[in-house]
Amino acid sequence: MLERRRTRQVTVGSVAVGGDAPVTVQSMTTTKTADVEGTLAQIYALAANGADIVRCTCNDEAAAEGLAQIVPRSPVPVVADIHFRHELALAAMEAGVHALRLNPGNIRKPAHIKLVAREAKARGLPIRIGVNAGSLDPEMARRHGGATPEALVASAMHELGLFREVGFEDVKISVKASDVRLMIDAYRLLAETTDHPLHLGVTEAGPLPQGLIKSVAGIGTLLAEGIGDTIRFSLTADPVEEAKAGRTLLEVLGLRERKGLDLVACPSCGRAEVDVIRVAAEAQAALEARNIPLQVAVMGCVVNGPGEAREADLGIAAGRGKGHLFVRGRVVRVVPEGEMVTALVEEAERVLAEGADARIAAADADAEAIAAATRDELLQIQGNDANRAAERISRIRRIAQP
Numbered sequence: 001m002l003e004r005r006r007t008r009q010v011t012v013g014s015v016a017v018g019g020d021a022p023v024t025v026q027s028m029t030t031t032k033t034a035d036v037e038g039t040l041a042q043i044y045a046l047a048a049n050g051a052d053i054v055r056c057t058c059n060d061e062a063a064a065e066g067l068a069q070i071v072p073r074s075p076v077p078v079v080a081d082i083h084f085r086h087e088l089a090l091a092a093m094e095a096g097v098h099a100l101r102l103n104p105g106n107i108r109k110p111a112h113i114k115l116v117a118r119e120a121k122a123r124g125l126p127i128r129i130g131v132n133a134g135s136l137d138p139e140m141a142r143r144h145g146g147a148t149p150e151a152l153v154a155s156a157m158h159e160l161g162l163f164r165e166v167g168f169e170d171v172k173i174s175v176k177a178s179d180v181r182l183m184i185d186a187y188r189l190l191a192e193t194t195d196h197p198l199h200l201g202v203t204e205a206g207p208l209p210q211g212l213i214k215s216v217a218g219i220g221t222l223l224a225e226g227i228g229d230t231i232r233f234s235l236t237a238d239p240v241e242e243a244k245a246g247r248t249l250l251e252v253l254g255l256r257e258r259k260g261l262d263l264v265a266c267p268s269c270g271r272a273e274v275d276v277i278r279v280a281a282e283a284q285a286a287l288e289a290r291n292i293p294l295q296v297a298v299m300g301c302v303v304n305g306p307g308e309a310r311e312a313d314l315g316i317a318a319g320r321g322k323g324h325l326f327v328r329g330r331v332v333r334v335v336p337e338g339e340m341v342t343a344l345v346e347e348a349e350r351v352l353a354e355g356a357d358a359r360i361a362a363a364d365a366d367a368e369a370i371a372a373a374t375r376d377e378l379l380q381i382q383g384n385d386a387n388r389a390a391e392r393i394s395r396i397r398r399i400a401q402p
């Protein structure tokens, strides 16, 4: 487990953020909040795909009224996103939201900020101070020579100071930027400055794949340093992709237990005996449809496949028209190549139902021997030089001779 920075804890509805709570995944709806049914459908999809908390914009009165109907029916806590108009924060609280996000860059009057904080304190609701490099308070930018890490942190601490004046500290903080290096530096500085829980994100990361890469680079770097209590991927994509990506990142870093499938597959090479990309895609679709929470490997050849993927719960490796099913690296069954995916799914269901040890104990007696024979056959055909580079080079030399 990664060692995490100690933070104080806040509670968003039923979900704890910070302290010893697991890192949580957030996403944001893209529907009009006034569209109650559409927004709820999206919230349910986000929750089903790994979101622990969902944020909805509260940009006008109709949105606030929508929230009053959405919150009681939402499967996860709902946060209202507030910009420009502090009175919409008051309206969202009246609608029953579990938390607020305020942007210090566009709600700047101290009296307004303190009024919202007093009301949140009275209702026992947390607020996220959501600083954004793109909408930074101009005064902070002027003082620090632009949207620097120091300016982003100063803006957050200024807002926190106003909250403290009314005795309110139930606060999470974010200092997002679309520039990954700026975002990392700002959060590192913030982590040194305060013990409030931090909400991580690379803002406006953009469409896939760049948006995903930027988010993983920024959020993943900080999480690996123990910084961050809740995360949001800001992708220009279906928000379900944000929830899935956030959840997957936490799982691969060991910060959350695996809830779904982890399909590992070799990149394929000259030894591959099957179209690994196609078989892996078919296996992923079939296993995801059955919600199999195992690590499953699809390997292009039996020469290296079972050994390289021995850490997986189970897998399949191709060779000479056959699929070699293995459980924790031990070959348990051999099937025709055309039945690879079906057999893999069947075996995954059995491993889930009976356990890996039972499946190894029930292995076909001749499976290991068949796999060993195929491996030897392939090594004889392919040799150690699977890409036949040496053979090609000698042919090139013959051709190129004057």
Ligand code: SF4
Pocket: 266, 267, 268, 269, 270, 271, 272, 273, 299, 300, 301, 302, 303, 304, 305, 308
């Ligand atoms: Fe895949 Fe086999 Fe090549 Fe490894 S050696 S990448 S398992 S095809």
